[in-house]
Amino acid sequence: MTNARPRLTVSGLHKQFLLHGQGGLEIDVMRDLSLTLHAGECLVLAGRSGIGKSTLLKMLHGDYCIDQGRIRLHFDDGTLDLETLPAYAWHGLRRDVIGYVSQFLRVVPRVAAVDVVMEPLLARGADEQDARQRAETLLARLNLPERLWQLPPGTFSGGEQQRVNIARGFIGEHPLLLLDEPTASLDATNRDVVIALIGEAKARGAAMLGIFHDEDVRDRVADRLLPLDDSLGARASFTRDVQETLS
Numbered sequence: 001m002t003n004a005r006p007r008l009t010v011s012g013l014h015k016q017f018l019l020h021g022q023g024g025l026e027i028d029v030m031r032d033l034s035l036t037l038h039a040g041e042c043l044v045l046a047g048r049s050g051i052g053k054s055t056l057l058k059m060l061h062g063d064y065c066i067d068q069g070r071i072r073l074h075f076d077d078g079t080l081d082l083e084t085l086p087a088y089a090w091h092g093l094r095r096d097v098i099g100y101v102s103q104f105l106r107v108v109p110r111v112a113a114v115d116v117v118m119e120p121l122l123a124r125g126a127d128e129q130d131a132r133q134r135a136e137t138l139l140a141r142l143n144l145p146e147r148l149w150q151l152p153p154g155t156f157s158g159g160e161q162q163r164v165n166i167a168r169g170f171i172g173e174h175p176l177l178l179l180d181e182p183t184a185s186l187d188a189t190n191r192d193v194v195i196a197l198i199g200e201a202k203a204r205g206a207a208m209l210g211i212f213h214d215e216d217v218r219d220r221v222a223d224r225l226l227p228l229d230d231s232l233g234a235r236a237s238f239t240r241d242v243q244e245t246l247s
């Protein structure tokens, strides 16, 4: 796996939150974090609650700014430095390159579940019928009852909303996928579907960085673990590359 070409390299990453409403309180979340992520692998972030796992994903997705350090995306024809990427360029990058599957669906009133799922393909100019078919295929795989497909997901259960979110996150087949607890509210059957989707994404060469609190899921999807602990994550430094390679 590690012989594959790198898709993402992170070096010397620092992150600090400055809480203006709290008298300028500074929270050091990350200092000197480095990692390499290859095409076709899933690297799983581990560590206690509050260590900075979601913060790292949000920096990679451009939701949080990068205080210091370098984040580079590697393409066949060159590299892109994310820490200097202008704000206007993030939209296209998220549409085409960096996908994000969070635990919670951002519900848009009156938009049907199937439309929520197919939207990332339409944003790229895909044919509407093709996009709808792919969305329906994914929703069926994720066992979302067909009677719900045309309804807005605002009233869906937590697990139903999460499956809509997963379908939306995977439909675009982004080369880099950030997975923030995508299986948290799912039953065993649907967890297996997500594990299969992750396997298929690896097979097509996607690079994934994920957070999975469920140890069984983590063991089944992780090619490597990146453990953040108090000497490595929040209020500490992390200068080594990934620690452990799973056999």
Ligand SMILES: Nc1ncnc2c1ncn2[C@@H]1O[C@H](COP(=O)(O)OP(=O)(O)OP(=O)(O)O)[C@@H](O)[C@H]1O
Pocket: 017, 019, 027, 029, 047, 048, 049, 050, 051, 052, 053, 054, 055, 056, 234
């Ligand atoms: N926008 C923000 N403003 C201020 N502090 C923040 C912000 N986002 C995160 N933090 C703080 O940064 C630290 C890391 O949070 P983060 O959500 O990354 O942890 P985590 O490892 O993902 O935790 P969990 O496993 O519980 O989801 C926490 O102390 C959190 O309070």
